[in-house]
Amino acid sequence: MSARTDEELLVAYRNGEASAFPELVERYQTDLSQFLTRFLGSRASADDVFQDAFLQVHLSAESFDASRRFKPWLYTIAANKARDFHRRQKRRAAVSLSTPVGATDGRETSLVDLISDGEATVDAGLLETEQQTLVKEVVDSLPAHYREILLLSYFQRLSYNQIADSLQIPLGTVKSRLHAAVAHFSDSWRSAVSRHQRASDQNPSTNP
Amino acid sequence: MSHAEDERSDPSTPQRISRLSEADKAACDRLLEDGLAPDAAPRNEREAALLNLLEVIDRYPDGEPRSDLVASTLARIDDEEAKRQRDWTVSPDVAEKARLIRLPDSFAIAAALLLAVSIGVPLYNQLDSRQEIASSQMRQQAIGQAIAGFASDNGDALPIDLDLFGSDGAPTPANTPAGHLNPVHHPWSSHLGVLVSEERIPEGMLYTKIEAQANGERGQRSLVAYRVPFQISAHRFAGTYKPGSFLLGDCNPVIEAIRQNGQPCDSGVGANNHGRTRLVVINFRLETSILRSPWLENDSSSTEDNIWVAHDYAHDAATETLTPEDHHDTVLAH
Numbered sequence: 001m002s003a004r005t006d007e008e009l010l011v012a013y014r015n016g017e018a019s020a021f022p023e024l025v026e027r028y029q030t031d032l033s034q035f036l037t038r039f040l041g042s043r044a045s046a047d048d049v050f051q052d053a054f055l056q057v058h059l060s061a062e063s064f065d066a067s068r069r070f071k072p073w074l075y076t077i078a079a080n081k082a083r084d085f086h087r088r089q090k091r092r093a094a095v096s097l098s099t100p101v102g103a104t105d106g107r108e109t110s111l112v113d114l115i116s117d118g119e120a121t122v123d124a125g126l127l128e129t130e131q132q133t134l135v136k137e138v139v140d141s142l143p144a145h146y147r148e149i150l151l152l153s154y155f156q157r158l159s160y161n162q163i164a165d166s167l168q169i170p171l172g173t174v175k176s177r178l179h180a181a182v183a184h185f186s187d188s189w190r191s192a193v194s195r196h197q198r199a200s201d202q203n204p205s206t207n208p
Numbered sequence: 209m210s211h212a213e214d215e216r217s218d219p220s221t222p223q224r225i226s227r228l229s230e231a232d233k234a235a236c237d238r239l240l241e242d243g244l245a246p247d248a249a250p251r252n253e254r255e256a257a258l259l260n261l262l263e264v265i266d267r268y269p270d271g272e273p274r275s276d277l278v279a280s281t282l283a284r285i286d287d288e289e290a291k292r293q294r295d296w297t298v299s300p301d302v303a304e305k306a307r308l309i310r311l312p313d314s315f316a317i318a319a320a321l322l323l324a325v326s327i328g329v330p331l332y333n334q335l336d337s338r339q340e341i342a343s344s345q346m347r348q349q350a351i352g353q354a355i356a357g358f359a360s361d362n363g364d365a366l367p368i369d370l371d372l373f374g375s376d377g378a379p380t381p382a383n384t385p386a387g388h389l390n391p392v393h394h395p396w397s398s399h400l401g402v403l404v405s406e407e408r409i410p411e412g413m414l415y416t417k418i419e420a421q422a423n424g425e426r427g428q429r430s431l432v433a434y435r436v437p438f439q440i441s442a443h444r445f446a447g448t449y450k451p452g453s454f455l456l457g458d459c460n461p462v463i464e465a466i467r468q469n470g471q472p473c474d475s476g477v478g479a480n481n482h483g484r485t486r487l488v489v490i491n492f493r494l495e496t497s498i499l500r501s502p503w504l505e506n507d508s509s510s511t512e513d514n515i516w517v518a519h520d521y522a523h524d525a526a527t528e529t530l531t532p533e534d535h536h537d538t539v540l541a542h
Contacts, residue, residue: 114257132269159243172408176357183226
């Protein structure tokens with residue numbers, strides 16, 4: 001592979017260097033696939049959306065502003081395609097993206113403090129496969145807009161500014177949505193682990 | 209789709225809302241704001257707890273990517289390109305026929321153009337009006353989301369800028385006399401300015417620049433009206449108002465008329481930006497509606513409520529009666 005940047009590869013591609021595009025696709029094969037699998041909860045769906053995203057990159061290559069970073073642009077496209085996929089599949093109502101942050105309407109509010117909740121983040125004696133099943137259950141059950149921002153921030157290591165660019169939301173919303181996503185994830189993970197432990201205690205024969 | 213999936217994405221499903229403590233929010237921002245460094249080392253116990261939690265995501269069982277993913281992606285792009293090429297190719301026969309336009313064809317084309325204009329102009333106006341409605345809906349949806357985010361970060365409080373009360377004697381939020389909130393004299397939607405300063409929305413979403421004023425200064429015009437509280441201390445996102453009650457709307461035509469001419473207009477009309485025939489509003493559930501009239505059924509007292517003015521508003525009684533009478537009296541002002 002060449003040492004050229006992503007941006008240089010895309011510019012080379014739109015200038016007619018056909019071999020630059022496969023190199024770009026290969027670079028993101030693992031990262032984007034994993035992001036989409038976590039976002040969509042299924043490898044097959046992730047593969048479809050991966051192809052849609054790169055098709056869009058190909059179609060929009062002319063409009064790419066080479067002074068900006070390629071990665072946030074790609075993830076903007078991929079996240080949009082993933083949301084479209086959700087809508088097409090009617091797996092989640094489109095309104096989930098407009099769910100009010102903190103619209104409690106009398107619902108119970110819990111204040112998460114990560115230090116005091118920290119014991120729930122260790123493996124809690126779970127087998128590797130049990131951990132994986134629980135993690136999938138918890139990540140898949142997060143509302144789409146929380147899952148998306150958590151993955152972009154932690155998994156893709158995008159900065160708040162890049163996330164704001166990718167999702168086309170203001171910086172303040174990135175912060176409040178990410179805080180809410182971390183709190184929600186922490187709460188769900190703790191609940192899932194204690195639920196699993198309770199089940200194991202009631203049925204000890206399933207534990208080694 | 210499983211029922212469980214339905215439930216988790218339904219915003220009306222009762223659920224517990226989790227919030228990070230302020231210390232955790234700060235730790236989160238320190239670690240993630242500039243992008244998580246690959247070799248990020250926690251500086252304290254709190255950051256370690258956060259990283260510990262997030263590392264859980266690494267255990268997600270996503271397996272190895274499909275070995276032919278790159279090849280199939282490139283093949284798909286080739287297919288799409290080939291299809292596009294086919295769609296854009298004009299066969300030689302068709303191109304030849306296109307050159308043979310005769311005089312009768314010209315009359316037919318002129319007639320068709322005339323017909324298109326006679327249908328097109330009203331259609332264009334209709335589309336323009338729909339675009340205005342869509343624009344109001346999108347604006348209110350974005351501001352509504354930002355208000356919800358603000359409330360989430362501020363213990364459910366709705367945006368209020370106390371500095372804006374300075375000239376009225378700076379009432380305290382705990383017990384603000386309703387008289388200070390008369391929106392006729394108060395730039396009520398300016399309280400949303402905090403959403404701009406906190407970068408939750410761009411300024412252009414709240415205001416539009418207007419050309420030179422009578423005094424020669426350039427100014428700005430509000431684009432949205434905001435719920436006027438009966439009491440500031442109870443101006444909260446949840447608890448005070450009914451979820452279906454209105455949070456934002458188009459600019460209030462009664463207030464616009466008073467500010468421009470010193471006289472109110474008919475309070476039964478729609479918003480000025482929709483030709484006074486419609487208005488767009490958004491409720492506390494962040495659902496937008498297009499109304500033909502500002503009159504609403506008021507559940508609590510079986511009377512009607514006009515959202516441009518207060519319950520006790522009397523058209524002849526001049527301009528001092530736009531202050532809400534209680535928490536259920538909807539008044540949207542800018």
